[in-house]
Amino acid sequence: MGSVGDRGRDASEKVAATYSTLGTDVNFGAITGALIKSLQKTGKAALHLHHEVKKLKQQKDNRWLIKVKDLSSGKKYSVLAKFVFIGAGGGSLELLQKSDIPEGKRYGGFPVGGQWLVCKNPAISAKHSAKVYGQAEVGAPPMSVPHLDARIINGEKAILFGPFATFSTKFLKEGSYWDLFGTVKYWNIFPLIKVGIKNIDLEKYLIRQLSLSFEDRMNVLKQFYPEAQAADWKLQEAGQRVQVIQNDPENGPTLQFGTEIVTSADGTISALLGASPGASTAVSIMLRLLYQCFPDRAGANIDRLKTMIPSYGQQLEDNPELLAQVRARTSRILELSA
Numbered sequence: 001m002g003s004v005g006d007r008g009r010d011a012s013e014k015v016a017a018t019y020s021t022l023g024t025d026v027n028f029g030a031i032t033g034a035l036i037k038s039l040q041k042t043g044k045a046a047l048h049l050h051h052e053v054k055k056l057k058q059q060k061d062n063r064w065l066i067k068v069k070d071l072s073s074g075k076k077y078s079v080l081a082k083f084v085f086i087g088a089g090g091g092s093l094e095l096l097q098k099s100d101i102p103e104g105k106r107y108g109g110f111p112v113g114g115q116w117l118v119c120k121n122p123a124i125s126a127k128h129s130a131k132v133y134g135q136a137e138v139g140a141p142p143m144s145v146p147h148l149d150a151r152i153i154n155g156e157k158a159i160l161f162g163p164f165a166t167f168s169t170k171f172l173k174e175g176s177y178w179d180l181f182g183t184v185k186y187w188n189i190f191p192l193i194k195v196g197i198k199n200i201d202l203e204k205y206l207i208r209q210l211s212l213s214f215e216d217r218m219n220v221l222k223q224f225y226p227e228a229q230a231a232d233w234k235l236q237e238a239g240q241r242v243q244v245i246q247n248d249p250e251n252g253p254t255l256q257f258g259t260e261i262v263t264s265a266d267g268t269i270s271a272l273l274g275a276s277p278g279a280s281t282a283v284s285i286m287l288r289l290l291y292q293c294f295p296d297r298a299g300a301n302i303d304r305l306k307t308m309i310p311s312y313g314q315q316l317e318d319n320p321e322l323l324a325q326v327r328a329r330t331s332r333i334l335e336l337s338a
């Protein structure tokens with residue numbers, strides 16, 4: 001038995017880790033706000049908040065008639081669009097089903113929520129300025145890898161630990177308990193049941209996670225931070241993710257942990273489904289969407305895309321020099337010290 005080293009950890013304990021000094025928190029909400037503002041300045045784009053899309057139906061001329069409700073005034077109205085992109089997080093599956101396109105009939109959804117242990121004690125958060133990842137439990141979805149994460153939220157530094165999985169039939173954090181049942185249709189009920197039978201490990205994992213007490217969660221945290229004190233930490237809801245259940249023609253019904261773009265054959269409507277539809281995956285998703293729905297415009301604007309993304313179209317893993325250039329450029333723009 002070795003001596004107890006710094007910060008409550010046995011100094012003789014063997015630890016393996018990869019370490020990178022590069023990295024930063026990214027506030028995707030702030031980026032979205034800035035991009036929307038610049039679009040509004042062109043006078044060609046308008047933003048309507050607190051509006052709900054109720055129905056959408058394709059017209060004979062291929063355009064989409066979208067029925068919208070202004071949730072502030074209760075007023076309902078319609079909009080005609082040549083192209084529709086459904087990026088409504090957990091609300092996307094329901095809207096895709098309402099569009100009635102045949103491509104949407106291969107999908108169902110399974111909600112998995114997340115909770116964090118959050119510490120806002122400045123004396124503790126000042127000691128931790130990294131993102132430390134561990135390993136996921138057997139049966140756990142890939143995005144459940146536990147991590148101890150320094151975050152600056154609206155200027156306030158905090159440490160988050162988790163996520164701990166939760167289960168609720170809601171598809172959005174502020175959704176309804178009927179969300180899951182509303183998306184069960186005659187064409188996806190059997191695939192949903194089959195996926196339930198095939199994924200016993202995931203269900204066991206969810207049951208184990210749901211039965212954790214606050215003390216159990218603190219014990220998981222102590223594997224990362226042995227000196228953690230319960231009084232400094234609070235459990236908070238992180239959000240909901242809707243995992244895609246796809247009725248694959250070759251492999252049958254499967255539960256997927258990735259993100260899926262579903263596009264109609266005529267390319268007039270696209271929906272984004274899955275675990276991580278926004279944030280860090282947003283750029284690669286939008287590039288795929290551009291090629292699927294507007295191949296001519298994407299081809300004609302290839303030089304602009306390369307100016308925006310210098311590594312565009314090249315494999316970074318085969319090209320260490322390019323990787324170094326991309327990292328140096330990113331660090332310079334984000335003012336990170338490499």
Ligand SMILES: Cc1cc2nc3c(=O)[nH]c(=O)nc-3n(C[C@H](O)[C@H](O)[C@H](O)COP(=O)(O)OP(=O)(O)OC[C@H]3O[C@@H](n4cnc5c(N)ncnc54)[C@H](O)[C@@H]3O)c2cc1C
Pocket residue numbers: 051052053054087088089090091092095113114115163172238239240241275276277278279280281
């Ligand atoms: C615990 C947890 C940790 C995560 N960590 C990371 C991370 O470290 N990095 C990362 O990149 N991503 C992470 N993610 C994923 C990331 O949070 C999501 O991918 C992202 O927030 C999704 O953004 P979104 O705008 O597509 O959907 P959402 O944020 O879900 O927003 C959807 C919006 O659509 C609206 N809506 C729904 N239905 C309708 C309708 N009918 N009409 C009008 N509006 C509608 C909703 O009200 C909501 O405002 C995490 C997620 C969770 C749960």
